[in-house]
Amino acid sequence: MAKHKTPLLDQLESGPWPSFVSDLKQQAEVRAKNKEKVEFQIPEDVVEDLLGILELSFKHGRTHWKHGGIVGVFGYGGGVIGRYCDQPEQFSGVAHFHTMRVNQPGGKFYTAEYLKQLCDLWDFRGSGITNMHGSTGDIIFLGTTTPQLEEIFYEMTHNYNQDLGGSGSNLRTPSDCIGQARCEYSCYDTQALCYHLTQEYQDELHRPAFPYKFKFKFDGCPNCCVASIARADMSFIGTWKDDIRIDQEAVQAYVGGEIAPNANDHSGRDWGAFDIQKEVCDLCPTECMWMEGDKLMIENKECNRCMHCINVMPRALRIGKETGLSILVGAKAPILDGAQMSSMLVPFVKAEEPYDEIKEVIEAIWDWWMEEGKNRERLGELMKRQGFQRLLEATGIAPDPRMVKEPRSNPYIFWKADEVPGGFERDIDEFRKYHQR
Numbered sequence: 242m243a244k245h246k247t248p249l250l251d252q253l254e255s256g257p258w259p260s261f262v263s264d265l266k267q268q269a270e271v272r273a274k275n276k277e278k279v280e281f282q283i284p285e286d287v288v289e290d291l292l293g294i295l296e297l298s299f300k301h302g303r304t305h306w307k308h309g310g311i312v313g314v315f316g317y318g319g320g321v322i323g324r325y326c327d328q329p330e331q332f333s334g335v336a337h338f339h340t341m342r343v344n345q346p347g348g349k350f351y352t353a354e355y356l357k358q359l360c361d362l363w364d365f366r367g368s369g370i371t372n373m374h375g376s377t378g379d380i381i382f383l384g385t386t387t388p389q390l391e392e393i394f395y396e397m398t399h400n401y402n403q404d405l406g407g408s409g410s411n412l413r414t415p416s417d418c419i420g421q422a423r424c425e426y427s428c429y430d431t432q433a434l435c436y437h438l439t440q441e442y443q444d445e446l447h448r449p450a451f452p453y454k455f456k457f458k459f460d461g462c463p464n465c466c467v468a469s470i471a472r473a474d475m476s477f478i479g480t481w482k483d484d485i486r487i488d489q490e491a492v493q494a495y496v497g498g499e500i501a502p503n504a505n506d507h508s509g510r511d512w513g514a515f516d517i518q519k520e521v522c523d524l525c526p527t528e529c530m531w532m533e534g535d536k537l538m539i540e541n542k543e544c545n546r547c548m549h550c551i552n553v554m555p556r557a558l559r560i561g562k563e564t565g566l567s568i569l570v571g572a573k574a575p576i577l578d579g580a581q582m583s584s585m586l587v588p589f590v591k592a593e594e595p596y597d598e599i600k601e602v603i604e605a606i607w608d609w610w611m612e613e614g615k616n617r618e619r620l621g622e623l624m625k626r627q628g629f630q631r632l633l634e635a636t637g638i639a640p641d642p643r644m645v646k647e648p649r650s651n652p653y654i655f656w657k658a659d660e661v662p663g664g665f666e667r668d669i670d671e672f673r674k675y676h677q678r
Contacts, residue, residue, distance in 0.1 A: 243269075244286060245293030249300060265292055268369050282366045283334075283386050290334030291368070291384065294326050312339055312387050314394040318449045320405030321390055337387055338368075342406035343380040343397070344439070347432035348419040358401055366393050376472070377456065378416030379406035410617075411449035415439050417459035418466040426551065427461030428479030428564035429592035435459045437596055438603075451607075452614035462560065463546045469572070469583070474620045475603065476569040476583045477592075481561030484541040485550070491557035492517070492537045500556055521550050565591045568602060570632070571621030581621045584629065586636070588643045602636055609635035 243266075254260045269288040276285040284290075298305050305327050312323040322340040329336035343359070359380065363369055368384030375381045385393065397403040406414035415438055418424070420431030438457060439446065445455075458469030462479045469476035494500045495515055502515035517537070522530045529543035530550060537557070551558045568590065569583030590598050606620065609632070614623050624632055633640060 243292075244289040245296060247292050247296040250292060250296050262292070265370070272369065279365065281364075282389055282392070283337075283368065283384075285334075287334040287338075287368045287384055288370065290332040291338070291370075294328060294332045294335055297328070306338075312390060314390055314405070317394075317405060317447045319408045319411045319447055322408050335384070338384045339387065339390065341367075341382040341385065341390070341393060342375070342377070342408050342414065343382060344404045344406040344414050345374060345378050345380050345416070347417055347436055348422055349374065349378075350419070350422070355401070359403075362393065362396055362401075366396075377406065377413050378458075378467070379414045405447070407446045407454075409449040410451045410453050411447070411455070412442050412445040412451070413454050413456045414446070415457040415459065416467055418461050420459070420461040424461055425555075426464060426479075426548070426560055428481055428560060429461065429477075429566050431459040431461045431477075431479070433594070434477065434592055434596060434599075437594065438600075441600065445607075451611060453617045453619055455607075455610075455620065463548045464552070470569060471572050471580075471582055472574065473572050473583065474570065475606070476572060477566050477599075478569060479592075480546050480565065480567050480589060482563040482565070482589055483561035485539055485544065485561060486559040487537055487539065488557050488559075489536055492554065493535055495554050495557055496535075502553075517554075521553055524549055565589050568599070570606065571619075571624045573619045573621045576619070577617065578622050578625065581625070584621075584624070584646060585641075585644050586632070586638065588641060602638070605636040606632070 247262075250262045253262045265288055269286075269292065272281070272285050272288055294305050307325050307327050308323055310323060313319070313321040320342050322342070324338045324340060326332055326335045326338065346355075360369075360371070363371060363382050366385060366389045367382055370383040372381035372383060382393070394405065397405075415435045417431040417435035418427070420429070421427040422432060435457070445451070455475075456473045457475050457477070458467050458473035460467055460469045460476065460478045465471075465478065469478060491500065495502065496517050498514060502512060502520075517532065521537075522528075522532065526547055526549075527543045527545050529540040531538050551560065566589075567585060568587035570586045571581055572583040573581050587602060592599070610620050610623055613627065613631075614620070618626075629644070
């Protein structure tokens, strides 16, 4: 029998979709059945009390969680998010309910044995509730007590060779797509770069010293499967410098119906005959594609790498051979100043070990941001406040037309006095003469 009545939460189980409430109730039952067999290290009614306090939050229309001080593991400033409830007498099982972030494997590749180890550890020393994955990318362990933090950390690092992820005003856990391990579109080895930078910047990952959080995300191609362009302070997005490769025979096979259209659509819906003009050429954002007789033509210097044509006709079109990545900066969710997408900073760089060119850009940005950034100000907000020109000065990167976000939206170009010798003085003299007349 349930410990708490939850009529409001029960409504969330009434729709056609899977419900987290059902999952929590199932976990509560499992813990109740196993309490005689397993000597849990935290209260066995933790999940039941979690449901109870959530019901109370729904009833009162406000949260009953609070931060009650800093908790963590020795030597690390990040990786643990302290959480306490403000009703410990009524819900003793969640008096402490700390979250631990675990650094996910590259590309989120797991073995069954690894997952079993994590689940066994968390069932024993935590609530058994996990989030696979948080928006940062981490494995999330939801709900444990302060005495268990060091025990969990010791077992993960010594027995599983597994580290905590990032939390707080530091480098958050770098996150990547599956990259060249499984994807034909990947323009660089996302897992190699993600692993290298994770190891390189351990101090920034575990000891918060930034104005606010900072995220790396690695997309192997412009399809952006980890959404780096929308969520990362620094996005590393695969691209290519040369032309899209075209197999004209395969193009004709698509046009003639020999290759099934919408090959990636497994819905079973019949989309009708393939129309290359309607489905490819007319949907090109820069209008750089057209048919000449039975040949598909591409004006590659106008291509903005949107990937639409390659996604639609994967057997006819391929990414170029001269591959690397673009570095974009400044994306964020709407916390202080609204949502922002990344802005282009480095149009192309080779992604080759030891990645010195990439690390030079990273460290120059960090130096500027830590010097000029306000408390809880993301990189994108600093860029907006001080201007893109200040970012270029800080990184030493020369201006490039590909950095322009919206052409012709601003008719003004600003020059510094030392860049135009005598120019400003001459303009001021002319201005004074004009007004004297």
